[in-house]
Amino acid sequence: MAYHYLDEKSKLKSFLTLSFLLLLLFINPSSVFSKSPRPITDVEIRQIKNECYADIESGLWGQQCKTSMTAKENCALKCLSPICYELIYESDPLEEGEKDLTRSQEYKYCMYKDGESLCYML
Incomplete structure (x- = not known):
């Protein structure tokens, strides 16, 4: 029973981490995939x-x-x-x-x- 509880807790932690990363991607996709889309002028x-x-x-x-x-x-x-x-x-x-x-x-x-x-x- 305790093992099942830890398993659910780690699933929740993974879900929250993934959700946070997706939120970052949604807010500012260029910062996730590349340093800069172009040089500053x-x-x-x-x-x-x-x-x-x-x-x-x-x-x-x-x-x-x-x-x-x-x-x-x-x-x-x-x-x-x-x-x-x-x-x-x-x-x-x-x-x-x-x-x-x-x-x-x-x-x-x-x-x-x-x-x-x-x-x-x-």
Whole structure:
């Protein structure tokens, strides 16, 4: 009798797991089958970055992001792609007046390569 109870319990658990996976598939099928249906475009990046700037200006990212243009840029880069920011800038954020073209290109490449992290925002 106890064995039958465990069997029913595991069937229920399997059913709930399957139901959850089907729900995920229904909600966002592209995230289940592929990383990204297409690379993110410059226009989309610019659009998301502008939304990040608006969030920063409204205070959603805290006052530390509004102390200078460089602080704002660091926050915008983190907002735009937390994954790429962590890889490229987190250990050495931009400093006042710094223009780092090499890291800028690395960051941009990271976004194109890992654009799926951004696509959910569109």
